[in-house]
Amino acid sequence: MALDDSKKPREFKIVGTRPDRPDGIDKVTGRARFGADMVAPGMLTGRILRSPHAHARIKRIDTSKAESLPGVKAVVTRVDFGAVPDHVADIMDNCMAGEKALYDGHAIAAVAAISPAVARHALKLIEVDYEVLPHVTDVDEAMKPGAPVLHEGRQEETVPKGMSGNVIARAEFGHGDIEAGLKQADRVVERTYRTAATHQGYIEPHACLATMGADGQGDLWVCTQGHYMVRNTCAAILGLEQGQLRVTASEIGGGFGGKTTVFLEPVALMLAKKSGRPVKMVMSRSEVLRATGPTSSTSIDVKIGMTKEGRITAGFAELRYQGGAWPGSPVNMGAMSGFAPYDLENVKTVGWDVVTNRPKAAAYRAPGAPMAAFAIESAIDELAKGFGLDPLAVRLMNGADEGTKSSYGPTYPAIGLKATLEAARKHPHWTAPLGKNQGRGVACGFWFNFGGDTCVSLNITPDGTVTVSEGNPDIGGSRASMTMMAAEELGIPYDQVRTIIADTGSLGQNEVTDGSRVTFAVGLATIEAARAAKREMCRRAAMIWDIDEDAVEWEDGAARPAGPNAGKFPPMTIKEIAAVASNTGGPIAGHHEVTAEGAGVSFATHMVDVEVDPETGATKILRYTVFQDAGKAVHPSYVEGQFQGGAVQGIGWALNEEYIYGEDGILQNAGFLDYRIPVASDLPMIDTVILEIPNPGHPYGVRGVGETSIVPPLAAIANAVSAAAGVRMTQLPMSPPRVLAAIQADG
Amino acid sequence: MSRIHVTTKINGDETEFLCEAEATLLDVLRDELGLTGTKEGCGTGDCGACSVTVDGRLVCSCLMLGAEAEGREITTIEGMATGETLHPLQKKFIEMAALQCGICTPGILVAAKSLLERNPDPSEEEVRYWLAGNLCRCTGYDKIIRAVLDTAADMRRAS
Amino acid sequence: MRFEAPRSVEEAVTALAGQTGAHVLAGGTDLLVKLRAEMIEPDLIVDIKRIAGMREIAAEEGGWRIGAAVSGAEMGEHAGLVADWPGVVEAAGLIGSTQVQGRATLAGNLCNASPAADSVPAMVAAGAVARIVGPEGTRDLAVIDVPKGPGKTALERGEFIASIFLPARGARSGDAYLRFIPRTEMDIAVVGCGISLSLDEAGRVTAARVALGAVGPKVILVEAAAEAIKRRVLDEAALSDLAEACSKAATPIDDKRGTVAFRRHVAGVLARRAAVIAEARAKGETA
Known part of the structure; x- marks a missing residue:
């Protein structure tokens, strides 16, 4: 049979169109069920008691009064969990504090009760004796010798002796000779940049509904980016067999990386186990901000040399990221990605992973990369402007291409960076006039993208329609994309396929929805599953026609004899083959299991115009254009949506969002009132330009698109604000008081 | 703790419910009446996910008590489509x-x-x-x- | 907790006076947030919206009496009120989102006693008077005297505000309110400034009231700012003196929303900008 990928550019029938999403009606009518929307008979309400201190030893917890309150069915503390395997120890510690409370909001105990009011009352009856300890929330302070130390014995061998115990690890990337490169430069910019911690800010708070029997069987309904991850993590923490815990992913109300770990789930299962009843837990917004993962706050030194023609002779960055109360900040991703858009002879980055008394950092869209890009793209902009050079031309001159040895090691295959820069140069935005107090900024960004473990099962129903089961929660329209790729491959209409997100009992292991992996990896597996089904259908047709299997090919939704020598038979459609499947060997399906590789890196260039009010320091975004390589845009509307959403999260990060801690180590803005994410009236339309440089690692050329779009905005906006205000901004957020102070200090 | 009896109209239907004095309209819609299309994103009126109309006026249902709904007409997302015809x-x-x-x-x-x-x-x-x-x-x-x-x-x- | 929705002022006063831990519910946009955050645990909530007159805007002695349960949205839809006191209406209209506007009230904004309340500097500039009802009867109190500090008011037990009175708008006069927030919507004022002024036929300021919000424990009526522009046309020099007087009068703190230096500076910037708007309105150049 003839099913191989030919090298000729593929003509798509469905991929590249914009059909309605299969979950659309559910989501516009309120029928879609999210984390908090599920109920179970006899369900209890679970709630968590949280630490009011940034750092404290827990000397005693007395739950007896809470336990004896009528209506309370279970109380859980860390003691209930016992010892857990090492690989989930930090996660356990974050879900329920052990010896110490390590941040404001850290979970201390939990109750399950017959009503929210009883649960609330019960929490007040839990007595905790704290020994308050000195705390530290700033990354640079935490690195100083003498800073309060969170953990003993966690420092890795990569850290030189004598540094604070809060410095957990050091990593280094790059090649060439920095000092030699700097000597060739006509100018060197050396600056320190700072960024505040920001939260993913998904509108749906974490929620789950747990059932757990004495037989070790459990069920969990949860809003998560990865229910397989939830299953595996909870099973490890609770000492369950993975196969005995079935996790079903609800619709998910945003994640952006923040729902790639567990917070409530093991606690809910433990409460369900102890009470013998289903337990539902839903976080409040303040719990989300206090106790779920924001990203790192950072402090970054950059040193870049450039010739007066614009060639970068050396690039160096030292990055310090605090990852909250446990090791694992995304500093290495920052250190690897910051110079990735450029073809450099001499490049080096050093990353420091630091712990502080803040919630454990979770992934946030291209984790670690936006801060590094902010620092490095700001320095490049300053150099280019200092020489009077066009910042896009400078980036093109230094830009990475196919064959470039990247700053983090690998050599690139076909990539799209220069295509985005060329598109930016040709766009009318680039030459549009600017008014008084206005400035324009550009910046580039890179993200690795990811593949990983993936399973897809595709079944042909007796009437010849198709169901696709996949294991990755759909955050931004991936069911539509899978449906499109399955329909494309099978040669049948979009509405003949329905894709569902299967529970953990229905498929093998699936990585979480992260790393912009779903359209790439699950798409790849969907296409392969469809191909397997096609092979089987060709085999069935061959059987019916009594010709050789290899003499049948699949085209336009039907098996056909391949060529005139194969025999004269009319095409057999998928419906006709399905109708007689019981007589030709039984039900027909295709499946594919893979650890997907070849995700294909992604680049973007962003361009933004701002106006700064010189009397108040307020910044208004006037115009914004995203140029990004999608490899192949399966559903262009959803690709645009990813570009726009990432850009606007970046706008929030650049201008107003920040975690504000008081001297007491308490988070001061744990709500949407003062944690200021962009609102509709803050923004212009976000224009998008999709570039398509096919990814050789995917049958249709798809690259992940979800994360890259948040990498350039911080720097692009900083470059624009610096131009408009006439003073270089090196600290985020560029809130009005900070910008006004910079303008006034500049005279 | 005696519960309050409230008679109201929701999406055109005469509706009665019992609620605690402190229950918000959002709590009532979601937990008493099963109308979970109205979402809670913040509980403080900052996100709008719980938007409904009361007597034709747009409000956050998290910022209104269930007891205040007495005699009012409430419309939620579930009342937006007519049968299978979407708005x-x-x-x-x-x-x-x-x-x-x-x-x-x-x-x-x-x-x-x-x-x-x-x-x-x-x-x-x-x-x-x-x-x-x-x-x-x-x-x-x-x-x-x-x-x-x-x-x-x-x-x-x-x- | 109990809930009551009395039909008369007398019933409401009796209910409020008879119960410790009683709270008045008008729009509820602050009360429910505090309830949710467990900042308050009331024993009784008295909903005043069903009392006659509470949801009415009535003409009175050339001015307007605004019932305590009238929402910002209702004020914005009242042509007469908008024509006379656009600054007060705009200030009320800045409180929260469209959704919050459907419920939030002037009286509630005042009784919440936040130094950053948007409508209060505008009401103070307008010379508004609160009508208070209680067990001892009815009394009128200037709006500026209602807040006693953050979260504290001059109301006695059993008392509540029944209405706010905005006096007659004189000839050749106008008001304006501006605030500074980091975003374009949904924030608490970092600085707020309300100005009401009257002009003579030559365009000179004959009377002015200038009030600042969010730069002290309560709203500040800046007499020096009013003096700085009285008997003058609002030229560059007058506006600079106004701005300087406001910056000088501000006594702000550093907090999560702004710094001392920023607030002092922006108090002057806003005063200058608000004065220009109020002047244009006084001259009948804009609504």
């Missing part, structure tokens, strides 16, 4: 990809419908300010604003 805004939101995760969508649709009932020809700026209390973290608002403007134009043409 033009609902159709347009699907067509123009004006939602990603969908958690803010019910609140935004209820708010947008309320706008178009008052102002059938809003400017982009008017739409943006009217919806400023409806947070969306996925879309950057672009496609939402376009969908509302486009629907308004369609509805003007149709009327």
Whole structure:
């Protein structure tokens, strides 16, 4: 049979169109069920008691009064969990504090009760004796010798002796000779940049509904980016067999990386186990901000040399990221990605992973990369402007291409960076006039993208329609994309396929929805599953026609004899083959299991115009254009949506969002009132330009698109604000008081 | 703790419920009446996911007590479509990809419908300010604003 | 907790006076947030919206009496009120989102006693008077005297505000309110400034009231700022003196929303900008 990928550019029938999403009606009518929307008979309400201190030893917890309150069915503390395997120890510690409370909001105990009011009352009856300890929330302070130390014995061998115990690890990337490169430069910019911690800010708070029997069987309904991850993590923490815990992913109300770990789930299962009843837990917004993962706050030194023609002779960055109360900040991703858009002879980055008394950092869209890009793209902009050079031309001159040895090691295959820069140069935005107090900024960004473990099962129903089961929660329209790729491959209409997100009992292991992996990896597996089904259908047709299997090919939704020598038979459609499947060997399906590789890196260039009010320091975004390589845009509307959403999260990060801690180590803005994410009236339309440089690692050329779009905005906006205000901004957020102070200090 | 008996009209249906004095209208809709299309994103009136109309006025149901609903007429997202016929805004939101995760969508649709009932020809700026209390973290608002403007134009043409 | 929705002022006063831990519910946009955050645990909530007159805007002695349960949205839809006191209406209209506007009230904004309340500097500039009802009867109190500090008011047990009175708008006069927030909507004022002024036929300021919000424990009526522009046309020099007087009068703190230096500076910037708007309104150049 003839099913191989030919090298000729593929003509798509469905991929590249914009059909309605299969979950659309559910989501516009309120029928879609999210984390908090599920109920179970006899369900209890679970709630968590949280630490009011940034750092404290827990000397005693007395739950007896809470336990004896009528209506309370279970109380859980860390003691209930016992010892857990090492690989989930930090996660356990974050879900329920052990010896110490390590941040404001850290979970201390939990109750399950017959009503929210009883649960609330019960929490007040839990007595905790704290020994308050000195705390530290700033990354640079935490690195100083003498800073309060969170953990003993966690420092890795990569850290030189004598540094604070809060410095957990050091990593280094790059090649060439920095000092030699700097000597060739006509100018060197050396600056320190700072960024505040920001939260993913998904509108749906974490929620789950747990059932757990004495037989070790459990069920969990949860809003998560990865229910397989939830299953595996909870099973490890609770000492369950993975196969005995079935996790079903609800619709998910945003994640952006923040729902790639567990917070409530093991606690809910433990409460369900102890009470013998289903337990539902839903976080409040303040719990989300206090106790779920924001990203790192950072402090970054950059040193870049450039010739007066614009060639970068050396690039160096030292990055310090605090990852909250446990090791694992995304500093290495920052250190690897910051110079990735450029073809450099001499490049080096050093990353420091630091712990502080803040919630454990979770992934946030291209984790670690936006801060590094902010620092490095700001320095490049300053150099280019200092020489009077066009910042896009400078980036093109230094830009990475196919064959470039990247700053983090690998050599690139076909990539799209220069295509985005060329598109930016040709766009009318680039030459549009600017008014008084206005400035324009550009910046580039890179993200690795990811593949990983993936399973897809595709079944042909007796009437010849198709169901696709996949294991990755759909955050931004991936069911539509899978449906499109399955329909494309099978040669049948979009509405003949329905894709569902299967529970953990229905498929093998699936990585979480992260790393912009779903359209790439699950798409790849969907296409392969469809191909397997096609092979089987060709085999069935061959059987019916009594010709050789290899003499049948699949085209336009039907098996056909391949060529005139194969025999004269009319095409057999998928419906006709399905109708007689019981007589030709039984039900027909295709499946594919893979650890997907070849995700294909992604680049973007962003361009933004701002106006700064010189009397108040307020910044208004006037115009914004995203140029990004999608490899192949399966559903262009959803690709645009990813570009726009990432850009606007970046706008929030650049201008107003920040975690504000008081001297007491308490988070001061744990709500949407003062944690200021962009609102509709803050923004212009976000224009998008999709570039398509096919990814050789995917049958249709798809690259992940979800994360890259948040990498350039911080720097692009900083470059624009610096131009408009006439003073270089090196600290985020560029809130009005900070910008006004910079303008006034500049005279 | 005696519960309060409330008679009200929800999406056109005469409805009675019992609630605690401190229960918000949002708690009642979701937990007593099973109308979970109205979402809680913050509980403090900052995100708009719980938007409903009360006597035709757009409000956050998290900022109103259930007991206040006595004698009022409440409309939620569940009352927006008529049978299997979607409201033009609902159709347009699907067509123009004006939602990603969908958690803010019910609140935004209820708010947008309320706008178009008052102002059938809003400017982009008017739409943006009217919806400023409806947070969306996925879309950057672009496609939402376009969908509302486009629907308004369609509805003007149709009327 | 109990909930009551009395039909008369007398019933409401009796209920409030008879119960410790009683709270008045008008729009509820602050009360429910505090309830949710467990900042308050009331024993009784008295909803005043069903009392006659509470949701009415009535003409009185050339001015307007605004019932305590009238929402910002209702004020914005009242042509007469908008024509006379656009600054007060705009200030009320800045409180929260469209959704919050459907419920939030002037009286509630005042009784919440936040130094950053948007409508209060505008009401103070307008010379507004609160009508207070209680067990001892009815009394009128200037709006500026209602807040006693953050979260504290001059109301006695059993008392509540029944209405706010905005006096007659004189000839050739106008008001304006501006605030600074980091975003374009949904924030608490970092600085707020309300100005009401009257002009003579030559365009000279004959009377002015200038009030600042969010730069002290309560709203500040800046007499020096009013003096700085009285008997003058609002030229560059007058506006600079106004701004300087406001910056000087501000006594702000550093907090999560702004710094001392920023607030002092922006108090002057806003005063200058608000004065220009109020002047244009006084001259009948804009609404």
